[in-house]
Amino acid sequence: MAQCVQSVQELIPDSFVPCVAALCSDEAERLTRLNHLSFAELLKPFSRLTSEVHMRDPNNQLHVIKNLKIAVSNIVTQPPQPGAIRKLLNDVVSGSQPAEGLVANVITAGDYDLNISATTPWFESYRETFLQSMPALDHEFLNHYLACMLVASSSEAEPVEQFSKLSQEQHRIQHNSDYSYPKWFIPNTLKYYVLLHDVSAGDEQRAESIYEEMKQKYGTQGCYLLKINSRTSNRASDEQIPDPWSQYLQKNSIQNQESYEDGPCTITSNKNSDNNLLSLDGLDNEVKDGLPNNFRAHPLQLEQSSDPSNSIDGPDHLRSASSLHETKKGNTGIIHGACLTLTDHDRIRQFIQEFTFRGLLPHIEKTIRQLNDQLISRKGLSRSLFSATKKWFSGSKVPEKSINDLKNTSGLLYPPEAPELQIRKMADLCFLVQHYDLAYSCYHTAKKDFLNDQAMLYAAGALEMAAVSAFLQPGAPRPYPAHYMDTAIQTYRDICKNMVLAERCVLLSAELLKSQSKYSEAAALLIRLTSEDSDLRSALLLEQAAHCFINMKSPMVRKYAFHMILAGHRFSKAGQKKHALRCYCQAMQVYKGKGWSLAEDHINFTIGRQSYTLRQLDNAVSAFRHILINESKQSAAQQGAFLREYLYVYKNVSQLSPDGPLPQLPLPYINSSATRVFFGHDRRPADGEKQAATHVSLDQEYDSESSQQWRELEEQVVSVVNKGVIPSNFHPTQYCLNSYSDNSRFPLAVVEEPITVEVAFRNPLKVLLLLTDLSLLWKFHPKDFSGKDNEEVKQLVTSEPEMIGAEVISEFLINGEESKVARLKLFPHHIGELHILGVVYNLGTIQGSMTVDGIGALPGCHTGKYSLSMSVRGKQDLEIQGPRLNNTKEEKTSVKYGPDRRLDPIITEEMPLLETLALAQEVNQR
């Protein structure tokens, strides 16, 4: 598992916090809406206590709670929809990408050096969101509401009346059988009355007097006067106040959706508030006319189900259901808490403190005591007697079922207030207030009870929490019971078929194991939970498993890579393309250049595909290129597929920038040192055309003996002409340059005589390659007769045939694994310096089906004998390395290569051409 920002000792207490419901009157909600926040959101940044808290456990021992956090949320009466949760998690993961400039750790394992980012923020945000979006369940009480804040505003006409109305509402929600959700911890929920007072608008005196009245009615411990909105939002620009909400609201999109998707009106308000952002008036109007405190719909509920009338405005729907970062974008423009000053922040903090000290904790303490008393009285009965009576009158609680039946049910076994559940309740309460010793012993007892009753779901829940609390116990009096977790996971998954619970259990267990450096156990757990039903979860878990392997004492690099590939595959199935690409790239580091060509090709191919869909075309091209240039061991059909894919991607790249330089093509290979250059006309004795007196043609092999003969012959001729002296600057004429000839000088070519370049191609693939419009690429410096050089460099001027004419081979086929030469001619019409740079061609292949579609879109593509499926225009450079220099000492000790000027002829003016006809042969024969 990758490293996390939070340690496990912080993570778990933060994941399981006391839950408090908030029920606001419309007027109170309006006051908080002035800040673009709901009441629950308003409290969110301040929900962690800054000081230690003390409470007394049932044995009257003082117990210290550190860093206590409470979670306040608006009451919603629908459990979260699995579909919406899935979508939310998906958005959270895709919204969290690795930072661009993130410095990756380098891990050296054996002969591998890997760049691995140590943290995986997408996993952490996934986990956080996952744990927060857990619905409240019947067999555990950790996220059941412990208390309810009833909030009314001081500007209300009858605040006290309003409070009793809210109180009745809460009572109705809790006790009316119409509402199965939300869940409440115990029947008599703590009610805490909060009077919101708008300092800038309200009457202070009135608020105080109402507060006095409240104190009379509900006691000083049960109510609070919270003053907010000390300034009006108009002055927001004057003073910059830190915005503690932004991080919470962006990080946690459950809250986002709560504020923006919680009612029929809020969609419009969302839209409008975006528009009205800068106009400061009327912001509240949109909110007022709706039901701001809409508790009929869970924030996670899909809107379709919450309000059918909504389905009319489709675009808004899409918008609100669109991905997280869009919501984020909408959010960043909104200034939260515009009406709050720093004093207000302090007041809210004070309020939370007060509520926890005076309201919540005494309530928890009292409840624990009550539960404890119940348990003791229950224990007072003889245990055996108790179980015996239970057996006798078993009908009431445990339905008479065979063990097999019980194992098949994950359904309810106990009514909500069953005595068996009381101990679990007590354990959960102790856990929430971080009293892990007591929690562990309660969970342990509960586990035994549940197992006796064969209540598997309940037992698994108790086992899970017993393991967690055993781990969190201070001083670690007992070893971490890993087998508890294993049993719990197995039960959740196989007996209860509840993957969500199994996943939570695995996430917790893996984190606990990680903190004990038991990486291989953690990896095994994570891998075991991957399944077909959720690709996103499987991908994330596999990735974490991969991180486990690399973090072991002796890192398992190959297992890491393999699981990364599996994770990448799952990510791509889950539609998380960026994460998939990242995973494959990480795995690539391990496979690259290690001789596992089949695997390497597969990864490269996938990287290419993914990069292409993410429009990272350059990466796609280089990945595909990789597959083709390495000596591939794939089958012909596979190679054909790779080639087609490559051509397709390449075509897209070149269409994006049609005016850019021609791309370098990787295929076919060019054996550049085998390039031969021939000056003059082809030898065609039959035509009666004038022929140069030479012994060579391109059709014959190099013959050192005859070339020596001709060289001597030429020397003799020159010496006769120069009266017996060979001039020092004499060099024998060379008509054909190849790898054996002396290429250190610029060769001379004559204007109006063709230059033939023979290029040796080799096709490394098993499929046929078709080159069309094959011609040479050149650069020409014309030499003016006026004497000064034309400065302008004409490059690649196929459009200037008056300078140099180039022959174009329209179709050139190379079969699979074949080597073949192509002869390309240039006709210089002007004198100057010519540089032959390379070849330019359309690379394509022939598909078996010979489809004709798509050809029209390709300029310069011939529909000749072969119909092309796809082709791209590109070039390859001809660069010839000269011979290794070996004359001076310096050259001998270092590796230096001389120049090779084969391809840089100087075009000279017309020269006399010595023609020999039959005579030449006679001379030879004599």
Add this chain to the structure above:
Amino acid sequence: MAVCIAVIAKENYPLYIRSTPTENELKFHYMVHTSLDVVDEKISAMGKALVDQRELYLGLLYPTEDYKVKFVMVVDSSNTALRDNEIRSMFRKLHNSYTDVMCNPFYNPGDRIQSRAFDNMVTSMMIQVC
């Protein structure tokens, strides 16, 4: 019997790898490559304590310090007829055959194995499926 047989060089690149043609070859490549981690783990465990001397095939590989060639065999786990003994004898055959390859004066250690005799032996081990 075996569905994939691989000989891996000391530098962990494949000298020889063959799998049943009916199956996805790529899968076996990944599998064999990943299993090298387990081999590494076992070898490093061997170094620490002389455990289980009966594990001859790991033991035999170990003393030749600088030439640790690995044989990896993938078998179908549903095939219950395969016992440890059979696996052992298969490895013995593979090892003998590999030794023959190494005795070939024209074989360059570290090259891919392209011996027909070796090929035939591998085929015989893979096709023994009833």
